[in-house]
Amino acid sequence: MKKIIAFAGSTSSTSINKQLVIYTASLLQNVETKILDLNDYPLPVFSVDLEKNGFPIEVSMFLDQLKKADGFIVSLAEHNGNVTAAFKNLLDWTSRMELKMFFEKPMLLMSTCNGARAAKLAFEYGQMRFPRHGANIVSTFSLPEFKDNFSDGKVVNEVLNDELKEAINSFQNSL
Ligand SMILES: Cc1cc2nc3c(=O)[nH]c(=O)nc-3n(C[C@H](O)[C@H](O)[C@H](O)COP(=O)(O)O)c2cc1C
Secondary structure (H helix, E strand, O other), X not given: OEEEXXXXXXXXXXXXXXXHHHHHHHOOOOEEEEEOOXXXXXXXXXXXXXXXXXXXXXXXXXXXXXXXXXXXXXXEOEEOOEEOHHHHHHHHHHHHHOOOOOOOOEEEEEEEOOOOOOOHHHHHHHHHHHHHHOOEEEEEEEEOOHHHHEEOOEEOOHHHHHHHHHHHHHHHHHO
């Protein structure tokens, strides 16, 4: 059975991106899905000086999870027009151990926020940058106005839910 690693680019205990990831993962069929939490990979702010002392174990723990996957579901939270500092820091550390950390495997890239732009800038960062790290972005989905469009663990706007299901189908077909 194919193995999917899914995570949100957030450390919030109430992360809306994680809620979207959990819902999306629940719609996949015939795959084994593991949802990661960035809080399980706490890291000091990257510096080349710290790196000289060696890599924290959390970097290889995160990379090991990525290595084992056949595909990825990632939803990016937006802070001040970019991905969160916690996620960027994890990306920076991991990229020093393995630049192509997504190993040319398929990715469903998502984002959400409570605004109408659906965390577009964080999403665009991922869309532009992740291919350089080996991500094969095969489908995408952005959920605007999370508070109106998501309830009880589900996307409740039918049009958007259909769009998400299409993105999931493309992702599944690429595995
Ligand atoms: C420091 C900070 C900066 C933020 N900047 C933005 C922003 O630039 N654009 C946006 O749409 N939302 C912004 N937000 C709101 C976040 O999108 C919101 O907190 C969302 O819940 C984050 O996703 P998460 O719940 O998955 O962590 C910001 C929130 C914080 C705490």
